[in-house]
Amino acid sequence: MLYAGFMSAALPPFPKPEETVGPPELLRLGTGFEEDEPCLRADAARNRARLLEAAARLVAEHGAAAVTMEAVAAAASVGKGTVFRRFGDRTGLLMALLDHSEKKFQAALLSGPPPLGPGAPPVERLRAFGCAMLRRSVDELELQLAAEPSAERRYTSPPRRFxxxxxxxxxxxxxxxxxxxxLSHTLLAYLDAALVHHLTAQCGVPPExxxxxxxxxxxxxxxxxxxx
Amino acid sequence: MLYAGFMSAALPPFPKPEETVGPPELLRLGTGFEEDEPCLRADAARNRARLLEAAARLVAEHGAAAVTMEAVAAAASVGKGTVFRRFGDRTGLLMALLDHSEKKFQAALLSGPPPLGPGAPPVERLRAFGCAMLRRSVDELELQLAAEPSAERRYTSPPRRFxxxxxxxxxxxxxxxxxxxxLSHTLLAYLDAALVHHLTAQCGVPPExxxxxxxxxxxxxxxxxxxx
DNA sequence: AATTAAACGGACCTCGGTCCGGATTCGTAA
DNA sequence: TTACGAATCCGGACCGAGGTCCGTTTAATT
Incomplete structure (x- = not known):
């Protein structure tokens, strides 16, 4: 999953959780998912899959709050340290759970049919973008909220940057x-998962x-x- | 400090950290600081002052990250439980540290000189409001960031509501x-402390x-x- | 002085995060 | 094919910090 840089502050614990090593690519405007699993060792890949599966099961059965690092490790029959080495921290694990839908969404933006994808006028694409984001927020609200990074990293996570x-x-x-x-920051803020949750769940604002x-x-x- | 409701989820630990008991007042659009210290017992008031002073000293000397609940308790020669009873949680303590400037700012909005206060046309007041908020963010950035509540409560804290x-x-x-x-949510998001910090400190965007x-x-x- | 509600304090729990000795895997070469 | 060394990974003991609980103390009241 790589998420190059967004958990770079956690250097000491382990060498680094799946880092991108490629060229500068400062301008390549990546999707934030390049080279997801560089070349994991067999056991590492197996455990990664196990962990994601276990985490997903925990979310489905007991909610995102039940996704404790120890619980996930136990459910995957794996040591706790393994979870952290693979995903960096809790946020990293939760974001990994969202990778799939994230990738699909990014693909839809980059090469899907208009008006979400290219081909429609910009304003129309913006409208479609927001509506799609709102739909996404409604679906994965719990995970999105739980996966929110701390204030310092909130704006540097690859998905967000994209x-x-x-x-x-x-x-x-x-x-x-x-x-x-x-201005893009401002627009994106309107679609923030926490805000959407507040407005819908706590204020009773209807989606329309x-x-x-x-x-x-x-x-x-x-x-x-x-x-x- | 009261902050009625913003830490209401922490019921079990203690009866409640300084609650507002007054009439419904659903429409009174308070400042979020009504009846700050309802009527604390002598020792409670003394300890509260001690704690705030100790916390402020820690912030000044070692930064907001050093404001550990235990450290504050120790520095104030008080038990750890007392800190939590008084302020609910770490966020509550940090927000209490910001109360003073918060109150001053609210007063300036409600009854200060134009264009911040009443008397100027709305658009002009909006402009002034943003500039003042940005200035404030630059000053108290560290505390504001540290005091940020979790995603669920971010939009329900009294200062924010005001x-x-x-x-x-x-x-x-x-x-x-x-x-x-x-729309007000959107505008406020532009002035968010975390965003301001990201743009200025991490992206090098100049204040102007x-x-x-x-x-x-x-x-x-x-x-x-x-x-x- | 007696009573009672409130405050105190620190032991205790949970959970995120770290560390390091030992086990696995994999490329390489006999 | 097997042996071997190095890089990688594993696992769980360990730590710190936030948050809780409850037996004890203390301030207000009568």
Whole structure:
């Protein structure tokens, strides 16, 4: 899974949890998933699979809160240290559980059918992007919340960087005179899992209102009309 | 400090850390600081002061990361349980450290001189609000980051609710046709301490650019012109 | 002085995260 | 094919910090 850099602060424990070693590639705007399992040793790969399976089972049966590092290790018949070596920390494990859907989503953005994928006008793609994100948030809310990194790393996790880059790209076309970097952060914040959870679960805001809010936000930010 | 409800999930440990008992007041849009120390017993009040002083000293001397509950308790010559009874949890303690500046800021919004306080047109107040928040973030960045609540409570902490209410109020005037509730979340997200830290410290974005970004965001959201 | 509600304190628990001695795997060469 | 050495991985003991519990102490009240 690699997630190059997002857990780089945890150097001491182990050499490093699955690192990308490739060329600089500073501009390659990767998906955050390049070279996922570089070349794991047989037992390591086996244990990795076991751990993911065990973690997924725990989530399904007892909720994300039950995903304790020790519990996962035990359920996978593996030592606790192995879990940390493989995934770095709890957040890393949880994010690994989201990798599959993440990859699919990224693929849909990069090469899927319009309006989510390329081919539609930028503003339309932005609208579709937000709606898709909101749908995703509703589905995987629990995991997304549990997998949220600490404040320092929140904005540096590869998946997030990718999404931000995507939004910034669309924004550059849809609102050329804006600071698309900063504005992309703002737009993404509207789709934040924690916020969506707060609004829907705690405030009783219906999903349609959230969707309308997104469409209106996009319209205002791009200074276009809201198709309603 | 009361923070009614934001640490209500921690019921079992102690009766409750300083709760607000007053009337419903659902609509009173409080500042989040009503009735701060209801009527603490003498020893309790003394220990509370000691603890805050000790915590502040630790922050000043060794940074927010050194503010361990045990360390604070020891530095204040108090039992560990006392810290938790008084402040609920670590976040509560850290937020209490920010109370002073928080109150001052709220007062400035409610009754200070324009354009921050009442008297200026809403859009202008919004602009001033963002700039003030950004300044605040730069000053108290470390504490603000450390005091950030977990994802579930992030949007329910009284200070946050107040700020959101304030922005929503201004927004209702400046952009009457928008969903000011949702939009206020978006605007506030731009000023989030973690984001500001990421952009300035990790991305090297200069403060002026952040400020310009805010002014532009306000202009777009309210569909006005950017005064630049 | 007696009573009672509140506060105290520190032992205790859980869980994330670390460390390191020992076991496995894999490439290499006889 | 087997032997062997090095790199990698394993596992669970260990640590620190947040959070809890409950028997004891102390401040307010009458």
């Amino acid at each position: 999404l931000r880059g995507h939004v910034a790209l669309l924004l550059r076309q849809a609102a050329p005179d804006a600071d698309s970097e900063l 209102r959230l969707r309308d809010g997104w469409l209106d936000l996009v319209a205002r930010v791009t200074r276009t009309e809201c198709p309603d | 700020l959101r209410g304030h922005v929503a109020l201004l927004l209702r005037q400046a952009a009457p046709d928008a969903d000011s509730e949702l 650019r952040l400020r310009d970004g805010w002014l532009d965001l306000v202009a777009r959201v309210t569909r006005t012109e950017c005064p630049d």
